[in-house]
């Protein structure tokens with residue numbers, strides 16, 4: 286069981302017409318990161334936001350921007366996001382021809398680097414790059430859309446990645462965050478954290494909460510409470 290839980294609301298479910306206000310509101314409500322979903326209608330069947338939007342929201346918050354690239358190819362976009370103020374950049378290894386090189390590029394530009402594994406992606410992708418990872422993101426839905434249902438087999442996969450990270454650190458390796466993305470709600474976050482996650486993305490759970498329930502702060506408190 287990990288000590289700190291980081292919450293990363295995904296702005297995919299925010300009101301895009303009021304994005305500055307939305308990111309300020311989640312920061313004020315206790316978010317640890319802004320999760321920023323980049324989709325290209327090629328690697329995934331949806332189209333969202335790019336570096337210009339990242340640059341536009343950057344001055345509105347102090348918390349880190351966690352850029353999740355669902356794009357192919359990957360490399361040409363990385364310098365643009367680093368320049369736009371991204372703090373973390375993760376990508377899907379299937380979308381890069383040279384995974385080791387892409388991870389190095391992200392770090393050279395001063396960002397934390399990570400791989401994202403789809404529900405059907407094997408953990409073998411981690412085998413030879415553990416020393417180049419600051420974060421591992423496990424998808425608990427198939428990427429492309431918010432509001433999908435959590436895939437339960439992610440829990441076993443989380444436990445396996447947690448064992449790998451702990452062994453890596455016990456052998457003197459650097460810290461690696463373990464993030465989960467997709468379908469995280471108050472009714473499953475305890476299982477997710479118990480399985481080893483320290484960072485949870487939550488899109489629809491945060492942004493579709495009614496004001497009557499305490500707004501964003503209420504739902505984030507409820508997520509933290511449920512995770513205990």
Ligand code: DX5
Nearest residue numbers: 295428429432467468488489
């Ligand atoms: C899915 C995105 C997720 C998504 C999560 O492809 O990567 O970040 O916005 O949304 P919820 O929490 O609604 O599943």
Ligand code: ZN
Nearest residue numbers: 322353466486
């Ligand atoms: Zn995401």
